Amino acid sequence: MSVSTDVRSTTAPYRLLGHPTDLQGHVAALGRIPIPSTPHRHWRGEVVTMLEKAGLGGRGGAAFPAAIKLAVARAGGKGGLVVVNGMEGEPASDKDKVLLLKVPHLVLDGAQVLAAATAASEVVICLPPGRRHIADAVGRAVDERAAAAFDAVPLRVAHPPDRFIAGEESALAQWLAVGASLPTFRPNKGTPLRIGRQVALVHNTETLAHIGMIIRGGPESFRSRGLAEEPGTTLVTLSGAVQQPGVVEVDRGTPLHEIVARATPARSPSAMLVGGYGGTWVGPEHFGTPYASLALRTIGASAGVGIIAVLDQNSCGLAETARIAHYMSGQSAGQCGPCVFGLPAITDDLTRLARGQVDPGLLARLERRLFQVNGRGACRHPDGVVTMVRSALSVFASDVMAHAHGAPCDHLRRPTQLRFPAGTV
DSSP states (O other): OOOOOOOOOOOSOOOSSSSOSSHHHHHHHHOOOOOOSSOOHHHHHHHHHHHHHHTOBOSSSSOOBHHHHHHHHHHTOSSOEEEEEOOOOOTTOOHHHHHHHHOHHHHHHHHHHHHHHHTOSEEEEEOOTTOHHHHHHHHHHHHHHHHTTOOSSOEEEEOOOOOGGGGSHHHHHHHHHHSOOOOOOOSOTTSOEEETTEEEEEEEHHHHHHHHHHHHHOHHHHHTSBOSSSBSEEEEEEEESBSSOEEEEEETTOBHHHHHHTTOBSSOEEEEEESSTTSEEEOGGGTTOBSSHHHHHTTTOOOTTTEEEEEETTSOHHHHHHHHHHHHHTSSOSOSHIIIIIHHHHHHHHHHHHHTOOOTTHHHHHHHHHHHHTTOSSSSHHHHHHHHHHHHHHHTHHHHHHHHTTOOOOTTSOOOOOSOOTTOO
16 A cells, blocks of 8 residues: 655644544545654654643543653653553443544554654553454554554554453553553652553543644644633543434533533433543533533533533432442452442442432441542542542432432433443443
8 A cells, every 4th residue: 555655734623533544545634644764852852842832631531731741751761662542441431432443543643653752662552352343443554554664663452351440541551561450549640650661651542643633733733722721622422311422522611511412412401420430410500611621620520531421300310320339339450448348338328329218327327438438549440439429419419318218219210321331230
């Protein structure tokens, strides 16, 4: 296959989705990645500066600045790994799948930019086992690039366990190092992740796709969308009580209700779960909140991994919260007490509450357990559950009191079933 070697900046409106899937069409539309044949120290520093000027925050949940993460990895030494995190352990998310099926080369371009900027020896693409259609699409993309001698750094596909916690970046590093998906608590993001003696730069697929665009169009292209203080577009998976679930690309700062309108709610929403299973329930009074970190923080929420699940008036928020907690309690790494004992205990209390079982000490016991679990785990997994449960107790406060006194929601308020894998509950 003959592939153009032209380097060009796209003048089309900035977007991640909608580009050709195959390598030849991808290059014809966007040009080759502008990486020098022999990347020098000055160019590598320019990549950090470009990401800093763009203001790109990571799209994997923590929103950590991509420029700082790259600078930390570069300081850790040469010859490390760039890890493409395509695990998507969050059942309510589809953005990794969409990117890897629709624009795999854009994701791999971003990985190659970081590999060149860190003098990495390899790019490892982590995909969950059992999702053959995704593996096939990525495999085709890797083969196309190899046949065209497109990349300076070799690509390899790996399949860590298909579990929620396995997609956390430190768990991926641990699995690649020793074969165990065990996340670790990292309060200081200024220290690089390592796989043995090698530095590991782990990024979510969306972050890498943005890097693949920014390296072509420059920081200004990214900043042409979104807010001045939080620029760019972001991918959001919409699910729950909507007629057109799926992934949409929106500007940062778009109000929540405008994003949800893209999926056509089936009925009037009573609440939204923002950020995923470790996210926050948001009530109708906050549906106008801009989808941006600072604005969401003022209502106790965050964008997380880019998920908005809609609950309608006929569904019970406490029942949904109990179902999510049950799922999450079975997805821990099982390496510390807050997950092994705390999450099942919280789930038991929530299940009793959702069923309307009268227990005078239930609410006080649940609050105590939430306090005891929060901030005490070996990773952030239990903290996400605590955040989600506490927000439910607030947003569905009137239901909490009714359930606690033996009057649960009637049969018309049936579960929305917010994207649970088969057999999990």
